[in-house]
Amino acid sequence: MPEHYRALQGFKDILPDEQPYWRLIEKTAIEVTELYGYRRIETPTVEETSLFSRTTGEGTDIVDKEMYSFNDRPDKEGRSANLSLRPEGTAGVVRAYLEHGMFQLAQPVKLYYLREPMFRHDKPQAGRVREHHQFGCEALGESDPAVDAEMIGLLFQFYISMGLSNLHVSLNSIGDRNCRPQYLERLKEYYLPLLDTCCDDCQVRFYKNPLRLLDCKEPQDQARIAGAPKIADYLCEPCREHFAAVKRYLDLYDVPYQLDPLLVRGLDYYTRTVFEVISTTSKQALNGGGRYDGLAEILGGKSTPGIGFGAGFERISLELKRQKVAPPPEAGPCAYVVYFGKSAEMKDAAVRIVAELRHAAIKTEMGYGDRSAKSQMKQANTSGSAYAILIGEDELAGGYVTVQDLRAGKELALEAKQIKVQRDALIDYLQKA
RNA sequence: GUGACCGUAGCUCAAUCGGCAGAGCUCUGGAUUGUGGCUCCAGCGGUUGUGGGUUCAAGCCCCAUCGGUCACCCCA
Incomplete structure (x- = not known):
């Protein structure tokens, strides 16, 4: 037994002096999401492991290396389910949407969650802890690109309302199950002859997740990435139209964005629109999100389009401090x-x-x-x-x-x-x- | 998972060549038995992260381990 207990590695106390920042984030998030017609939902911290492994994806680091999983106590028959502390928020919300028959409601169903703990067994560093907290939105049951633009607009307004600047929205479309496989073939054709000159990580990516070849940070591989085929040129007609509409609506929302053909995101369930908001100073993504039109089906529901994002409280708080945004001070006694x-x-x-x-x-x-x-x-x-x-x-x-x-x-x-x-x-x- | 740097009081940090562990802040008490911010005095507070090793002697050198920070991978 340790003589002095300490919080576990990567688990943090959120002390009183930190709370004003979190309160500012919470207050602003509630105001802005409700302005956009989103309603709050809270889902359990623990779910069956397969909920995550089937959606986030076998083969992703999150599922393969970073989940806190354990066997539940056995039931009367001696069977025990394998459970996990949730590593992300979307799967649980989609599960709740299906479980509670929310497909019967007027669509889309627009939900948000706030300050929900997420767990990933990563090595801690700046803006990354093992228990982190997310603010997220999910809009289910509607594929209209206006929903995509609205969500990004909401997010942008959220950051601006808190007093942040020097942020940019990165945007891309990664196609759907019709066009992405063909693009991946072209990408692999392009990379195959170059493969033996690529970095070790890329050798693995080529087989495991070729889309991530575009994510490589090695200087030696940048020229290859620059010359690689771009997914934008291979989108099928519906995806192309959808993406064009998203961009048009974003302009109408006055949201400045940068197209990033290399933005691919790490979770398997994303389709079409993917986006991040990145701090210009720290280069760190404050949130990540995208459309996931195939996710409900994976969970046994009928085909239901959806889009969402998760934003990290810890990273937003860091950025508030970096940009010297002072949260409203605590009121002293009268x-x-x-x-x-x-x-x-x-x-x-x-x-x-x-x-x-x-x-x-x-x-x-x-x-x-x-x-x-x-x-x-x-x-x-x-x-x-x-x-x-x-x-x-x-x-x-x-x-x-x-x-x-x-x-x-x-x-x-x-x-x-x-x-x-x-x-x-x-x-x-x-x-x- | 890989790598770099760093662990001294609750916090921020000193400690010369290896030679008695210190200061500021905070907190508590006091400086006319009932009156705030400044100042002064005092007190509380440490197995120098932990365990080994070298040495007459280790906070300092060596090894291990744990933890922290940062970067990579990945991601919020």
Whole structure:
């Protein structure tokens, strides 16, 4: 047993000082998604492993190397299901859509999830932890490219509303099951004669996931990538039209975007539109998303188009700090009750005042532990409280309290910043102050 | 999974050639027995990540291990 417990590698405490950033993200996300007609959904953190392996894809790193999977306790027959902490949000939402018959509702069904923990057993680094939190949207049951553009527009508005800039939207279409296989053949034809000069990773990619050949960062392979056939030139007519419409609608939404023919995304279920929003300064993707028109069928539902994205709280928070966006500060208390003297009667009176103020929804703190008057005043000051409510022998006897304005400077004489307020008039006084 | 750098008080960091583990901040108390920010004093706080090794002597050198940071892979 360890002598001192520590959070697990890649698992982070989200401390009070960090919370204002997360609150800003949450507040903005709720405002913007609901503006666009999305409704909140929360799905379980744990699902059957196969839900992810069948959708995200065998062969992807997420499924093959990074899932937290375990056997459940066996049932009466001794069978135990293999479960996983979810590595991403889309599969669970689509499962819920099918399970609850949401295909019966008016389509599309537009859903969002917020601050949902996701788990991937990666090696931690900047903007990457093993338990991370995502804000995501999913629009199910509609293939209209207006939905694609709307979602990207929503996302862009979300970032701008928080005060971020220096972001760009990367956009591509990776075709569908009609045209992508043909493109992949052409890509492999192109790469085959060059293969033995490619980097080791690309040798593997060629067989495992040829689309990712375009993702290679090795300098030596950049020239080959530049000369490779582009999927945009091989899209079938429906995909081409869909992509053209997405771009047109994005213009109507005033969303600036950059076409990136090398953007392919790592999850198997994507079709047609794929997008990321990338920080220009850190080069890191704050979110990733795309259309997944075949996903519901994989899960045994009828063919249902869908599109979604997941955005990482940790990365957004990092970017807010990098861009020096200050979240709204936490509100300090309005009143800080200070009591002079250590009699039980005195402390009872102090506790009673604190209770009355809090019941009246006035944010109130008090000194604890019978600290000295000076010490309590110091704490009142550092708490950021607007007023100190002083109660001592005189006040107790006279049925009043002394209210001291802490925002007034120390230089002011006591009389100038203190006022006697009758006990039963205190709430009224503070509410009007 | 691969690689680089780094682990000293709650936080930020000192410690000369290997020679008594320190400071600032925070917190607590005090500087006229009931009055805030500045100042001053004091206190709390450490098995120098852990385990070995070299040495008269290790925070410092060596090995291992754990952890952190960053990059790659991958991805939010």
